[in-house]
Amino acid sequence: MQRLKLKPMLSPTLQRSLCSHVPFLFCLKINSFSSSSSSSSLQCSPWTGLQTWRESPLNENRFWGPKGPKPQPLQSQPSSLNSDDSPMVSSASSLAELGALVLSTSDPLAKSKLSHLAFSRWRLENLPIGSCEPPPRPARPLKPQLVSPKEIPAPKNSGLPLNAYMLHNLAHVELNAIDLAWDTVVRFSPFSETLGEGFFADFAHVADDESRHFAWCSQRLAELGFNYGDMPAHNLLWRECEKSSENVAARLAVIPLVQEARGLDAGPRLVQKLVGFGDLRTSDIVARIADEEVAHVAVGVHWFVDVCQKMDCAPSSAFKDLLKEYNVELRGPFNYSARDEAGIPRDWYDLPTNDQDKNKKKDKTEKLTEVYDRLASIISMESENSSLNRP
């Protein structure tokens, strides 16, 4: 196993000056990190596919054909992107402006398509990162109605068969993920000199992947006779994003390293449920999506370590301190092999046995936390007997 030793990159003086110039980047108690950084080392192998993913050509396989992903057939191009949108994309002159445009688009399919156009334009035309203010919250369609997690109907009361119910949930996660990634690009664009262009390239690429995933989910929902918006959804993913909008390290910890990593745990079980239900086409789509999410967790690990290096702090303790400060609780059961593959060191999230026992006791008595709540719908699907929900 490769052993990466973290070397302090910045002197304490430089670090302090960085802190005063870019306060929100490093607003945590740097001293508590530095005290542990001398002994810090990161025991993990980064995801082996990261470089290949970064160098991969634009992915045009936004349609799910009879045998898997393929380019959109001309006759079934979504009509929701009206011709007025494209001039806006072509007049934007930076990645940040393009991202803000995606965030301000409410129609889900248009958002998905614009997201791909934005990433493509940036890649092909070598546009600058630029700098732009993101909208306070991303534009969303009137439907689905956004409700609290407790008000999300159980599958049997949702009016959707279990496969469509699961797919609707996933579509909602993917639509949120498009906005989460673009918000990260746009919100932190004023700090591109500090963060480096690679940061923005990676998160715009993540947004492009998520937009393709949403397109597959939406297409499959339509094949099953449903639409995104046919049942209520919750707004928790965006709330986590909002909470961490002042601090790039927190954003990385909360979104790719907690939320998306949770997808690595839940994804394979979702696939099994769909296979059990007998919908192999949907299970293939979900399996492919779950597979592609590894890249996004790996990107999170990479940039979290990078930011910690700039702060001269130990990623493991920084990660734990951030979760504490932002009141985010880690939930198992973890899929260790998937997390290992994505390159998340176990000592970031795996608590010693004593703590785990304590947590198990807490689990029974305490209310679900927000991060858990956002996955509560997926978890509740897992505990439902799928046979009861067959149409």
Ligand SMILES: *[C@@H]1O[C@H](CO)[C@@H](O)[C@H](O)[C@H]1NC(C)=O
């Ligand atoms: C863990 O994830 C891998 C994919 O990385 C999957 O093959 C495996 O079945 C998962 N294990 C469980 C228990 O879900």
Ligand SMILES: CC(=O)N[C@H]1CO[C@H](CO)[C@@H](O)[C@@H]1O
């Ligand atoms: C029909 C069926 O699969 N029933 C299962 C429902 O789930 C309980 C446990 O939650 C099992 O014991 C049943 O066998």
